[in-house]
Every structure is written in C-alpha cells, then in structure tokens.
Amino acid sequence: xxxxxxxxxxxxxxxxxxxxxxxxxxxxxxxxxxxxxxxxxxxxxxxxxxxxxxxx
Amino acid sequence: xxxxxxxxxxxxxxxxxxxxxxxxxxxxxxxxxxxxxxxxxxxxxxxxxxxxxxxxxxxxxxxxxxxxxxxxxxxxxxxxxxxxxxxxxxxxxxxxxxxxxxxxxxxxxxxxxxxxxxxxxxxxxxxxxxxxxxxxxxxxxxxxxxxxxxxxxxxxxxxxxxxxxxxxxxxxxxxxxxxxxxxxxxxxxxxxxxxxxxxxxxxxxxxxxxxxxxxxxxxxxxxxxxxxxxxxxxxxxxxxxxxxxxxxxxxxxxxxxxxxxxxxxxxxxxxxxxxxxxxxxxxxxxxxxxxxxxxxxxxxxxxxxxxxxxxxxxxxxxxxxxxxxxxxxxxxxxxxxxxxxxxxxxxxxxxxxxxxxxxxxxxxxxxxxxxxxxxxxxxxxxxxxxxxxxxxxxxxxxxxxxxxxxxxxxxxxxxxxxxxxxxxxxxxxxxxxxxxxxxxxxxxxxxxxxxxxxxxxxxxxxxxxxxxxxxxxxxxxxxxxxxxxxxxxxxxxxxxxxxxxxxxxxxxxxxxxxxxxxxxxxxxxxxxxxxxxxxxxxxxxxxxxxxxxxxxxxxxxxxxxxxxxxxxxxxxxxxxxxxxxxxxxxxxxxxxx
Numbered sequence: 001x002x003x004x005x006x007x008x009x010x011x012x013x014x015x016x017x018x019x020x021x022x023x024x025x026x027x028x029x030x031x032x033x034x035x036x037x038x039x040x041x042x043x044x045x046x047x048x049x050x051x052x053x054x055x056x
Numbered sequence: 057x058x059x060x061x062x063x064x065x066x067x068x069x070x071x072x073x074x075x076x077x078x079x080x081x082x083x084x085x086x087x088x089x090x091x092x093x094x095x096x097x098x099x100x101x102x103x104x105x106x107x108x109x110x111x112x113x114x115x116x117x118x119x120x121x122x123x124x125x126x127x128x129x130x131x132x133x134x135x136x137x138x139x140x141x142x143x144x145x146x147x148x149x150x151x152x153x154x155x156x157x158x159x160x161x162x163x164x165x166x167x168x169x170x171x172x173x174x175x176x177x178x179x180x181x182x183x184x185x186x187x188x189x190x191x192x193x194x195x196x197x198x199x200x201x202x203x204x205x206x207x208x209x210x211x212x213x214x215x216x217x218x219x220x221x222x223x224x225x226x227x228x229x230x231x232x233x234x235x236x237x238x239x240x241x242x243x244x245x246x247x248x249x250x251x252x253x254x255x256x257x258x259x260x261x262x263x264x265x266x267x268x269x270x271x272x273x274x275x276x277x278x279x280x281x282x283x284x285x286x287x288x289x290x291x292x293x294x295x296x297x298x299x300x301x302x303x304x305x306x307x308x309x310x311x312x313x314x315x316x317x318x319x320x321x322x323x324x325x326x327x328x329x330x331x332x333x334x335x336x337x338x339x340x341x342x343x344x345x346x347x348x349x350x351x352x353x354x355x356x357x358x359x360x361x362x363x364x365x366x367x368x369x370x371x372x373x374x375x376x377x378x379x380x381x382x383x384x385x386x387x388x389x390x391x392x393x394x395x396x397x398x399x400x401x402x403x404x405x406x407x408x409x410x411x412x413x414x415x416x417x418x419x420x421x422x423x424x425x426x427x428x429x430x431x432x433x434x435x436x437x438x439x440x441x442x443x444x445x446x447x448x449x450x451x452x453x454x455x456x457x458x459x460x461x462x463x464x465x466x467x468x469x470x471x472x473x474x475x476x477x478x479x480x481x482x483x484x485x486x487x488x489x490x491x492x493x494x495x496x497x498x499x500x501x502x503x504x505x506x507x508x509x510x511x512x513x514x515x516x517x518x519x520x521x522x523x524x525x526x527x528x529x530x531x532x533x534x535x536x537x538x539x540x541x542x543x544x545x546x547x548x549x550x551x552x553x554x555x556x557x558x559x560x561x562x563x564x565x566x567x568x569x570x571x572x573x574x575x576x577x578x579x580x581x582x583x584x585x586x587x588x589x590x591x592x593x594x595x596x597x598x599x600x601x602x603x604x605x606x607x608x609x610x611x612x613x614x615x616x617x618x619x620x621x622x623x624x625x626x627x628x629x630x631x632x633x634x635x636x637x638x639x640x641x642x643x644x645x646x647x648x649x
Contacts, residue, residue, distance in 0.1 A: 021213050022177070022233040026232060026235060029227055029231050032328070032353055035401065
C-alpha cells in the first residue's frame with residue numbers, strides 16, 4: 001500500500017484549487033407523506049357526508 | 057414495485073419470539089398480581105402488574121432475539137463483483153468533527169477500496185457551523201487530496217444552511233449529484249470500512265436489483281477506557297448473535313442504523329425524501345432518528361432492506377465514558393420518541409411499525425422501571441392493615457400468606473432474562489470456537505461476567521439519565537442534535553461529581569424516603585440506590601484507560617488492515633504537523649502516483 005502518511009504538500013497550491021464540489025447531476029427526491037391529512041380520513045369524510053357543517 | 061411479504065419461516069420465528077415474550081410477560085405480571093392482591097385489589101397493585109407486564113415483556117423480547125440468533129448463520133451468497141457496471145460514491149457526512157482524524161480515515165478507506173479493485177468516489181459532506189473549524193476542514197481536505205491524488209474523485213462541500221441535519225445533508229447531495237451514482241455507501245465520521253467489504257456490498261447490489269439498502273454490523277475500534285473496552289467487547293461478542301436473531305426476523309424490512317450501509321441511490325431518492333413533521337420539536341419538525349424512518353420508507357416503496365451480520369470489515373468508534381453515552385442517549389431518546397408520531401403513518405409495513413415501537417420502548421422502559429419502583433413503594437405505604445378476622449364469628453386469626461417466595465422467584469426470573477441469554481452466547485461461542493478470538497473459554501466467561509456486573513451497576517444510573525431525557529422530551533425541551541463527543545476520554549472525579557451530583561442526590565433521596573416510609577423495602581432497593589449514590593465514582597472509574605486482560609476482542613490482537621492504515625496516516629500527519637512540515641512542498645504527487 002502507498003504510504004500516505006509521510007507526504008508533505010503545498011497547502012497554498014492545494015487550497016487554491018477550487019474544484020472540490022461533487023458533480024452536478026441532479027436527482028429528484030420527492031417529499032414522502034408520513035402524516036394523514038386531518039380531513040382526508042375515511043371517518044371524517046363520512047362525518048362530513050352525514051353532517052355537512054360549514055366551518056365558521 | 058410490489059412488496060415481497062416475509063416468508064413462512066420468518067413469520068413463524070416472529071410469531072414464536074413475540075408470543076413467547078408476551079407469555080413470559082403475562083406470567084411475570086400474573087405472579088406479581090397474585091402476590092400483591094392478597095390484601096385486596098388496589099389500583100396501585102393493578103398498575104404494578106401492568107408495569108411488570110411491559111418491562112418484563114421488553115426484557116423477554118431481548119432474550120428472544122438472542123435465542124433466535126444462537127445458532128450460526130450461513131454467510132449470504134457472495135455474488136461476483138462486476139467492475140464495469142454501477143458507479144459508487146462513499147458519503148461521509150460530518151458536523152464539527154476533528155478534521156485530521158476524519159480525513160485520515162477517509163484516506164485509509166480510499167486506499168483500501170482502491171486495493172480491492174473498486175473504483176469509487178468519496179464525498180465529504182460538511183455541516184460544520186463554526187467557520188474556524190470549517191477552515192481546518194479545508195486545510196485537512198487539501199492535505200487529503202494531495203496525499204491521495206484524489207482531485208476530481210474525492211469531494212468536499214460545506215452547506216451554508218444545515219436544514220434537516222444529517223438526513224438533510226445526504227438529501228442535498230442526492231438532489232445535487234445523485235444521478236451520477238448508482239450506489240452510495242453511507243458512513244459516519246468515525247466509520248472505517250474495508251475495501252473488500254465495499255466490494256462485497258456493491259456485488260450484492262448488482263446481483264439483486266430489488267435490494268434497496270444493505271446494512272452491515274459495525275464493530276467498535278479504538279476503545280481505550282474500561283467502559284469503552286466493555287462496549288467494544290459487547291459489540292463484538294454479543295451483537296452478532298442479537299443481530300442474527302434480528303436478521304432471522306427481518307424479512308424484507310430490515311434495519312438501517314444510519315451508517316456503514318450501502319443504498320441504491322434511485323431507491324433512496326424516490327423513497328426517502330423526509331418531510332418535516334407538523335408542530336414544533338421535540339415531536340414535530342425535522343425527523344431526528346431518520347435512519348429507522350428511511351428503512352421503513354424503502355420497505356414501504358417495495359425495496360428490500362436487509363442487515364447482514366456475516367459481512368465483516370465494518371467498524372465505528374463508541375463512547376468512552378458514561379457522560380458521552382448519556383449524551384448520545386439523549387439524542388436517540390428524543391429521536392425515538394418522535395417516532396410515536398409515525399407508528400400509524402400511512403402505508404408502513406407492520407414490521408416497520410414494530411421496529412418503531414421497539415425504538416420507543418428501548419427508552420420508555422427505563423422510565424417504566426423507575427415508575428414501577430415508585431409505585432411499589434407507594435403500594436407498600438398505602439397497603440391496608442391486614443385483617444386477621446375476616447369472618448365475624450371466627451375463633452382463630454387468619455394470617456396473610458407470606459409471598460416472599462413468589463416475589464423472589466419473580467426477581468430471579470427477571471435477572472435470568474437478563475443473564476441467561478448472555479451465558480447462552482458464551483456456550484455458543486465455546487461450541488463454535490468463536491471464543492478463541494476472545495481469549496479462550498475461561499477468559500471469555502470472565503469478560504462476560506465483568507460486563508454483566510458493569511451493566512448491572514450502571515443500569516440504575518442509566519435509568520435515571522434516560523428517565524430525565526424522557527421527561528425533558530415530554531415537557532417539550534428540544535435537545536437538538538449536538539455534535540458527537542468523540543475521543544472524549546477520562547473524566548476526573550471532581551468533574552464526575554459536578555456532572556452527576558444530581559444522580560447521587562436522587563439516589564440518596566430515594567433511599568431516605570424508602571427508609572422512612574417503607575423500611576421493609578430498603579434491602580430490595582439497595583441494588584438500585586447504591587449505584588445511584590456512587591454514580592460519580594462509577595463515571596470516573598469506568599472512564600479510566602484500561603489495558604487489563606478482560607474484554608479481549610479479535611480486533612485488538614489482530615487489528616484490521618484499514619485501521620492500521622488509518623493510524624499510520626494519522627501518526628504521519630500529526631508528526632508532519634508538529635515538525636512544521638506543512639510548509640514543505642513537493643513529494644505529494646510522487647506518493648499519489
């Protein structure tokens with residue numbers, strides 16, 4: 001294995017190199033649904049069907 | 057993608073394990089109620105029975121995991137690695153870490169991966185807030201690039217705003233660069249992994265297109281203190297057995313522990329975009345213990361999530377003292393309690409919900425044990441006077457039955473649930489020859505006994521810490537997600553007293569109250585009260601460096617190659633820094649070549 005420990009380096013040269021960012025290759029990451037919508041449950045739909053009360 | 061249900065064998069093991077745990081819990085609760093109902097049924101007695109059911113059920117479940125993992129597991133098939141397909145990136149999210157140690161690990165991992173014939177990029181994803189610390193990271197990164205020749209292959213980026221903490225950090229990478237890779241090996245700042253392990257993980261991904269996440273079982277390296285060595289021993293000796301039990305019950309809904317795992321990037325991207333929960337922290341806001349949720353989301357989307365305890369060459373570091381351990385526990389406690397919001401989230405597999413429940417119980421049970429002790433003392437204080445003449449026309453008095461025998465049997469049964477699985481693991485290790493790596497049968501047995509004694513002493517202290525953490529979370533205190541206290545070592549007695557005086561005071565208060573109100577119970581409560589009283593001493597003593605013969609593990613006698621390489625890099629960097637070698641130029645490209 002290459003001995004990585006005994007190496008000096010030119011910090012000024014190295015830090016000046018700016019191409020440190022990972023490649024630009026976007027990938028969509030949709031937000032997942034983890035909570036049931038408060039008014040979308042079966043029970044609340046039934047309740048609203050039977051008692052269609054308008055919120056004040 | 058259609059979800060593959062667990063096979064009949066997995067379902068049978070699950071049913072047997074859960075059923076046995078519930079049965080043992082019911083037996084313990086029944087014994088407790090039988091003993092306490094003799095002077096009439098009181099509300100406190102019913103509460104005691106219920107608490108006994110939950111707490112014993114939890115212990116029994118742990119024992120079942122060990123039993124299920126006792127017999128050896130055949131190593132999974134090792135498919136052929138195809139170097140021509142699939143691009144891999146190793147992700148190292150960091151936040152306020154020691155950059156020299158962290159980047160030295162990256163150098164060692166990078167070299168090991170190259171040696172294994174794998175081509176992989178590395179991306180260090182910094183969430184460090186402090187500008188000076190970030191500057192040190194940039195300097196360390198420049199050194200890393202110079203010594204590895206990793207320009208264009210090893211990346212470093214720092215986020216301006218660290219939304220979503222670690223999960224958000226990885227998410228930001230995937231949103232920016234995810235399409236460039238097929239697989240991502242996710243590590244922690246203190247992780248080490250052998251290149252051969254990475255190669256085997258990629259091969260598994262290549263062979264099974266439905267595999268979304270493959271988790272390894274990391275072993276602890278670099279332990280120095282007595283506590284650290286005990287944890288290292290436990291992780292190397294007990295954890296493989298418990299994880300085998302877990303693996304036998306996981307089906308396609310295995311765990312994710314946040315690091316030392318490989319994910320299929322498309323699966324992760326399409327399934328694991330975590331929303332912030334409605335409401336404010338600690339129960340609302342960003343999900344803290346994101347790994348459990350990501351595993352559940354992958355399984356919900358039909359991907360296979362699996363842990364393979366037979367995959368070797370995966371490492372991490374552990375806490376070195378009780379205070380670091382308690383600090384980590386505070387984070388995990390808040391994160392796991394937040395999962396109460398997700399127990400009934402839409403679409404999750406039943407086993408994923410059960411995993412959430414286990415995570416919650418892991419902390420709640422501590423508080424329930426504390427509550428059980430309080431209720432037991434209260435029940436004794438408020439117990440009605442015995443009625444020696446229950447019948448009106450009675451010549452001789454009726455004395456209440458002595459139930460000490462039942463209570464003692466119950467106590468021994470609970471202790472047995474804690475100790476017997478570990479003794480069974482010793483037997484397994486001796487029979488399979490695994491004990492040789494831990495210093496032979498006798499030394500292994502001594503190490504296990506010492507570890508049991510240590511955990512028994514620390515259990516009441518951890519119970520108090522965890523109960524406090526639960527009360528803090530329930531009262532709405534957000535502990536945030538502070539940086540890990542890595543390499544935090546020895547704690548002086550004075551510092552331990554300052555940090556844990558409140559634990560001693562709690563222990564003293566409990567013992568004094570019991571002595572005053574229910575002196576008969578003092579003897580029963582001494583195993584809990586005395587360690588609490590002595591908490592500062594325990595904390596200080598167990599944080600001391602330990603070089604003795606107990607807690608031998610194979611990795612100490614024969615350190616992994618990647619760890620040896622890491623130490624060499626670290627030593628070299630430290631030496632060159634102290635010698636002012638930073639100013640030197642040249643030579644880097646020679647080594648990189």
